[in-house]
Structures are given as C-alpha cells and as structure tokens.
Amino acid sequence: MAQFNMPLHVQTPAEEEYIMESHYHDNGMTSPHEMGTWMDDQGDGGGKFRLKRRRRCGQCGPCQVKENCGKCQYCLRKDILKQACIYRKCVYLRKPVPRFRPEAAGSSSSNSSVGGGGMVGGGSGATSAGSSSSNSTNKGSPQKPSTTPSTVPNHHNSQPTPSPSLHPSSSSSVAAAAQSAEQSCQLSQNHFGLPINNGVMDPLRASALDQHRSALFDASCMLDPARSAYLSSARGLESGRSPALDLGRNTNTADSGFGTNSSMTTSPASSVTKDRPLPPREQFRSPMEQWGAMPYAFPRANPWAHHALQANTAAAYGFQSGANPYANAFGSSCRLGMPDPASHLAAPAQPSFHHNMPFARPDFSAHANFRAAAPPMQPTMTPPFYPPPPHIPSSLPNFPSFSQLPSSAGHHSTYPMAHPPMYPANFYSSFRPPNESHIYHAQVSTPESPFSRSDSGFPPFLGIESSFDKDNKNRDSEEDEDDLKKKFSIFRIPCFKHTNCDLSCEDDASLDFSKAAAEYLHRQKDMVDLTWLRDKDPGNMLLKTTPAIDDDLQQHMKRISGRGECDVISIDDFKMHAFIRSDGFNNLEIEIDSPSMEAAFSKTLNPVEDASCRLENQQLNNSTICEKGGGDNDIDSRDYTESALLTGKTLGATHRQGEKIGCVETLLESSRRSTSHTCSSDCAQVSPNQILNGDCVRVLGETTAETLADQRQEESRSQENCHGSRTLSEDMVVCLVQEGEEGTLTELEVPGVHVQLQEVSLDHHIISTSSDPRDLLRFISQHAPPPASSSPDLVFHFGRESPDDLELDPEDFS
DNA sequence: TCGCCCGGTGCG
C-alpha cells in the first residue's frame, strides 16, 4: 500500500519545531507521518491488519495548541472520553482512519487512480491517500488482505471515499462535486448552518461538506500524485505551470516587496515539488476546492513563520464562524469550515496569496482580516478552523467573546489580494501558519460577476472560474455584464466588536466608535449616510424573514457560503456581495468588488510586533503599490480587478483572567476615493498600518487610533498593561467604503463573532441610481440590527449616527 | 504512567 506517503517528518507533540513546509505536504493524508505500516491486529496472520496508530502531525493548528482548553467535553471528561481536547485534535487525526482492504488493493488501482479513490472506511471525510503514484514513500506496507471487506481499490491507502459525486478527479465531475458539496452544505446546515454540539460548536465535527471537501482534496491527491506535487508547488509559489500559477508568480513579482520575503521564494516545498509536473487543470475540481486551497497554497512553515509560532503559541483555536442570529437568509452563510489540511491541495493555482484573487475571483472579493486574540485556553469560538462546522451561530449564548481570548494568541494575518501573507510572520499565530488558511482566503466567483466571465478579460483562473462559471452560467448567462458590474461597490463600515464581558464598557466604546465612525464618514462628502441605530428605530429592526434578494442571489450566496471560506456579508437587491473571511479571531478580510475600484489593500499591524510589522508594512506598501501599478505583470490588477479589499485585524492583548482586549483595525482603501478623506489625525499613529496605494487608504476609526496606539504600546510591553484599556481597545473597526455603486452591506458574519449591522452609508447618488431605491432603502432598514437582547460580538455601524443627509427616505426615491 | 488513538457499540 502504499502508503500514505507522507513525508513529513513526524513531530511529536512536544516538539515545537516547525517543519519546513517543503516537507509538509498536506495531501489530505490521514497522517502526515509515515503511514502504511501495517500491523497485524491479532498478531497472527489471521488477524486484521491495520495501520499503526497515527500520531498528531504537530503541524496543524490544533497541534500547535499546547494546552488543553479545559472546557470542552473532552477536557472535562477526559477520563472517560479519553480524547484529546477538541481544540488540540490534530486535523489529520480527525480524518477517518484509512483502512485498507486487501482485495481492493489488487484490483482497484485503476479505479482509484481515476478518481474515485476507493475508500474504505466509511468515514465521511475522505482521507486522502498518498498519491497512487508515489510508491516510493511507502514503507511497504504490504497490502495484506484485511478481513474487512474491501470495496476500495487497492490503492494503498484506502481512504474513505467521499461521496462519489464529490470526487473530483474528473473534470466533468467537478461541477457535480461542487453541487453536491453545496447541497450537502445546505442540508447540513441549520438555519445558521452551524453545527453545534450541546450548544457548543464542535470543531471536530466537520460538516458533511467539509468532509466532502476533504475527500475531494484527498482524492485528488491520492489519485494524482502530480497533483499533490502541484499543490505543494503552488504553496511554495513555485513556478507555476498552470496559468494560474503563472499568474500567481506574476503577481508575486509585482508584489515583490512583499513576496520576496515571504515564503514564496523560500519555501522549501516549492523546491521539492518544483520538478513535478503540474496536474492538469482538470484535476481541480470545484471552485470550492480552490478557494479552500488558496490558503494552503502558502507555504506553511517558513522560517519566519516559525518565529511567529513560537511567539504565539496560544492562539491556535480557530473559531467557527458564528452565524448571526439576525442574519438574514443570505446573510448567514454557511461556512464551510475548515480548512482542511487537504484543502490546500486544491489550491493549485493559487499562488497562495491573494494574488490570484483578482484572477480567481475577478468579480469581487472582499477579504477581511479580523483578528481577535484568542486565548489558548478558552477557545470560545469555534474550534479551530479545522473542522469547523459550516456555521456557527454567533448567537450562541455563551459564545465567548473575544475578551476571553488571549491576545497573545496567534496573530494571523490575512492575505490581501495579490499578496503573500500580508503580515509579517509575527502576525501569524503559531497555531495557524499563514498557509493554513482555509479560512483566510476564499475565492469566489459569482455568476453575476462581470469579471468572472470569460470574456471579462480576466484570465480564467485555473479552471476554477471556468468550472464555476459553467456552473453558474446557466443561470446568469443572461445577465448583462454592465449590470453586473454595477452591482459591486464598496462600503464603508465602521464596526465594533463588543465583548460580552463588559457591556457597559462596550456601550461606551460603541458610542465612541460610532462617533468616530460618524466623523469619519462625515468626511466623505459624497456620501449620504443612511443610518439607523439600533436603538434609534426599533421599528426598523425587524428582521425580515425573507430577504429582499432574489432567489438567484440567494442561491448564489448559499453556494458561496457553502463553500466555506467566506461569508457573504452584504447584499442588496442589486446583488451586491462582499465576502469576509476570518480565521475566527485573528483576521478578517472583507472583499468587495467594485468595478470602479481598483484593488485595494489594507493592512494592519499587530501591536505586539511592532518593528517587524513596520517592516512588513513597508514591504506591503510597496507591494501594494506595485500591484496597483502593476505594470509588469501580465496581470495588471488595475486592468481587471475592480475590487476593494478591506482587511482588519484585531490588535489583541490578553489580559489576566483571560480577559482580552482586541482591537481590530481595518483599513480600507479604495483607489478612487479621494485621499482627502482619509483618516486624519491619527493616521500617523497608525501609519504603519496603512497601506496606501496611492490614493486612498485609510484607517478608520482614528478615534480609536489613539486607543489603539496606546494599546499597542502597552501591549508591546506587556499584556498586563492592557488590562485597563479594555473598552475601546476591544472595539473593532471595520471600514468599508462604498464607492459609486449601489449596495448595501447588510450583514457580516465573522467566525466566532457576532456581527451586527448598524448603520449604512450609501451614496445618495448611488441609491438613487438603484433600480428601486425605495426598496433598497427598505431593505437596508429591514436589516437593521436586532435588539440588543443578544449583543453581538461585533457590531458594524454604517454611516453615522444621525447624519443629516442621511435622511434618505425611501420616499425620496419614490 | 499518561495521552489519546481508534475500534466498537448503542442510540437517534
């Protein structure tokens, strides 16, 4: 059998060392460690054979977590359950144990090779087998016949196969797979799409969807060794052979400032895999995979990463996304969960960064980085990314708030478009290396997206788009490109994070924030603010059961969200979309496409890592600029990318008692926006955070800036110091700018965070251009935040509190 | 000895 060729060297739990990514190929293997050694269960030949017990990979996020949470059921009932803490459960081990069936071994190879890897164990999740081709790695586990019936091909590893439909191997199957995935997602999800176990999200419990995804990935790997190679290479940002890769490279080049440092160049993996031919594009199945894959594309263990890891061990937990209780139908996305380690496999084309974003999802994309500190011990959110259930209801009563999380927790960064890890290594939490992003990156192409169209001028993204398009094309083909374009815009959204802990403080903070936001927004001359405050107009708070979106959109959103990776945050009758990705607590990325906008990037610093951050910023800036200017590349983002990216990161600090303070800063930039509006005063302080590409980047919430600055300082010195700063520091500000097009941001869903929309700022003009302004306004108002009964972790305030201009009244447009 | 992997089982 093969084996599961996993090269990786094993790491003991204790080992802190990071393994070089080069060695770490996440193939979706069930185990990174050498697998394939068979044991005779019975001791006699007649006994069943089974693989040796797997060990934790030591590389995945959970494996990075050193401490038991003490709160999960496994921790609480350790004696009985005898299971590892849910937050520490290795992702590999979460996969079903590969089982080998003797018979299968002989016969099925052909089958499996094709696509279906057989799977033996029924695990819903598929484990990936090593690539069939790779025999070398095998330890030679002889394929002994096992007592178990084998349905599986003799592939070495039998892996549980995912549902057939999912099987990606064939291109044709791709669509089906995607669809099935989608379906599964839908099915599996509850209203919020979150699986909850006893009221607690169980990270371990991957959704069916996740499983499927895994399966896909795995399968692909198994089936095609080359693929794995490809993947690896992709991660490493190797030279790409596929167009996608090329793109990625180009991008990188463009970003050189940034990319350089990053793993791209250094990644060992790349070197390792370089030589291998890339798998044909067909191998990539569903768009989803790719999305999921993106994150992984990034090399994991880079030297720098290593540092980061060591520095922050704590935060390893990922959160599940919380679904907003108030979420409207579309709002709530189903988050797919976890990034499957295998997922990165999918990431073929993706250079790992967001570089591809433009390509991948020309249409629009939003990235949000949200960083919340996560306390090692208290994983309040969902479990770490991994098997995150598709959705987590943010509304969970006991949802721990960020405050509980330790700030020290990893720092994650998100990857801005076209950039390698956006933040310095430091930013990445130990537990989650940048590459591990299932969550971080998502690529989405919407049917509607003008850019996604083949004729849009964007290069197809490794077939992802194409496949996706196919999928969607049917329905949307009719849509006019122009119409589509107009659907994307950028919003400005200040947001807050509320902590459950100190409500009173929150309120204050909120107010301050609101003010700041308002102020900020106020500067935007052209904008008219539509505002509704939570308390202001209760009447409007009703949640509409039926969102004002057409089925088409809803479906689309579902699909997208179903793929995980991102949440749809906004929509309107115009089909505006925004995607938010978050690792659950460290980063948040919001991506919104706007025809009028160029790609924008924003970045934030982590207080803790100041110096490095700055550097990084510099680089980032450069890269950004490059990108923006992007001339050299084949791909000039400007040419085809019209998206704005907003990223935010929480600056978190851990405090005693686990109280945590986290701040998120978000920057938003829109190329078109006049700089004049950019943040004023405090920018300087935050400057490191800013990215500016040219025209406009800004940090919102200067008001907070001060706080943040202070906080940073303090944090940098000592976490303890942060203690007092709680309130404001805990706020998260996210700013989205709407430029030009109509749209409404109605909801934001961040894993582990309950987000509420409070205010919206829309350009009056834009609104007026809406096909149905009234309806638009109505829609917006209807999505006003729910009563405070359950305070969300995050609250987004749109617009100002009481803008005069705001008075957009539906009537006005009637 | 300890952690917890993993097989098996019963329940929904």
Place this chain on the structure above:
DNA sequence: CGCACCGGGCGA
C-alpha cells in the same frame, strides 16, 4: 448511517 460514547491499549 452518523454520531456520541466507551474503553482497550498503543506509544512515548
């Protein structure tokens, strides 16, 4: 079936 449990026993 999938899943929550149990608990044997592997591996360190």
